[in-house]
Amino acid sequence: MNAPASEPIHSQRHGGLLTIDRGAIRRNWRRLANKVGNASTGAVVKANAYGLGIETVVPALLEEGCRHFFVAHLSEAIRTRKSAPNTEIFVLNGFLPETGPAYLTHQLSPVLGSQPEIDDWRHFTARNTSSPPATLHFDTGLNRLGLSPSSAPDISDAITNHTLGFTVSLVMTHLVEAEIEDSPVTRRQCDAFLDLRALFKQTRASLCNSSGIFNCAGQYYDLLRPGYALYGGHPLWSAKANPMEQVIRLEAPIIQVRGINAGEKLGYGGLYTATRPTKLATLSIGYADGLMRGAERRDDKAGGYVLIGGNLCPILGRLSMDLLIVDVTDAKPEAVQRGAMATIIGDELSIDAVGDSAGTIGYDVLVSLGNRFDRHVID
Numbered sequence: 001m002n003a004p005a006s007e008p009i010h011s012q013r014h015g016g017l018l019t020i021d022r023g024a025i026r027r028n029w030r031r032l033a034n035k036v037g038n039a040s041t042g043a044v045v046k047a048n049a050y051g052l053g054i055e056t057v058v059p060a061l062l063e064e065g066c067r068h069f070f071v072a073h074l075s076e077a078i079r080t081r082k083s084a085p086n087t088e089i090f091v092l093n094g095f096l097p098e099t100g101p102a103y104l105t106h107q108l109s110p111v112l113g114s115q116p117e118i119d120d121w122r123h124f125t126a127r128n129t130s131s132p133p134a135t136l137h138f139d140t141g142l143n144r145l146g147l148s149p150s151s152a153p154d155i156s157d158a159i160t161n162h163t164l165g166f167t168v169s170l171v172m173t174h175l176v177e178a179e180i181e182d183s184p185v186t187r188r189q190c191d192a193f194l195d196l197r198a199l200f201k202q203t204r205a206s207l208c209n210s211s212g213i214f215n216c217a218g219q220y221y222d223l224l225r226p227g228y229a230l231y232g233g234h235p236l237w238s239a240k241a242n243p244m245e246q247v248i249r250l251e252a253p254i255i256q257v258r259g260i261n262a263g264e265k266l267g268y269g270g271l272y273t274a275t276r277p278t279k280l281a282t283l284s285i286g287y288a289d290g291l292m293r294g295a296e297r298r299d300d301k302a303g304g305y306v307l308i309g310g311n312l313c314p315i316l317g318r319l320s321m322d323l324l325i326v327d328v329t330d331a332k333p334e335a336v337q338r339g340a341m342a343t344i345i346g347d348e349l350s351i352d353a354v355g356d357s358a359g360t361i362g363y364d365v366l367v368s369l370g371n372r373f374d375r376h377v378i379d
């Protein structure tokens, strides 16, 4: 009898197997860090490190030398702090007054993006002298979060005259379409940020997300904020090969194989009609696992694929909560076995390709990854 530890990882399970290659995350971070010279490369670990796990990702990046982490929520910052003492952690979604004590306890930098946030932080820090330094976020085109650049001279004067009431250690802005090469929008934002930066000479500055690192070469300032590229996402939405290494592989077992005749319909709603005698495999994975329902293939709409034995097999009909029907007519018969694993994400099915075929983006694919997979981290 084999000990359980030597059995295949998925042998007793009945669902998807998500393999996270932490070595690839490390190499992706290092690749970016090497590219940006003297600037510091941070890491955006919001949304549970883009679905891959703060506790999985942060310690590995820390070992590589990452010392700056960006999150969206305060709760994510507190989780990140547990894995990353003695680092700077920035909370991108701004500051709410009642949360001050948590910023103090965990030494988190609030990213202030409006005058009320500045007022609230000033009010809080007036009573708490050991408050961490704040970050100022200026809006240069997204119209989402951020101070108006027209408010910058007054804030700059207040810093110089020591009347602002708190310390600022970083100024930042965020790009609208950094993934598009030679974008005039990006160029305008870069110019605007250069002007802003001139008002805050004593303060560090941060401009680039993943795509910005590739499309705003040389405008690295002091600190980079890559997220998607660390997790294997393609930072350039062009035909160019992805410079990043893929990080995840998602597999699920075939649990039934059957044949249908031309003209038969399949799946909820009968949205797909077989155009030929078709061999079907049913996989034990569905939208409850985070698969994108947009990957469904209907009579009038293309859809996504899975890989079985190296062959691309079309996803047919509506996705079920726990099941996926795929066309395996053209797959190698020996690969279409009950219990064999199909690749949902991996190899040519990159997160970008999977997102694209489902009418969404790879970011969405990542952050939607479900929490009932057998998660397996390799280094």
Ligand SMILES: *Cc1c(COP(=O)(O)O)cnc(C)c1O
Pocket (backbone or CB within 6 Å): 044, 046, 092, 174, 208, 209, 210, 211, 225, 226, 227, 228, 229
């Ligand atoms: C999410 C986010 C990033 C990271 O963007 P990627 O495209 O994932 O690299 C950087 N900065 C801000 C302000 C963000 O919200």
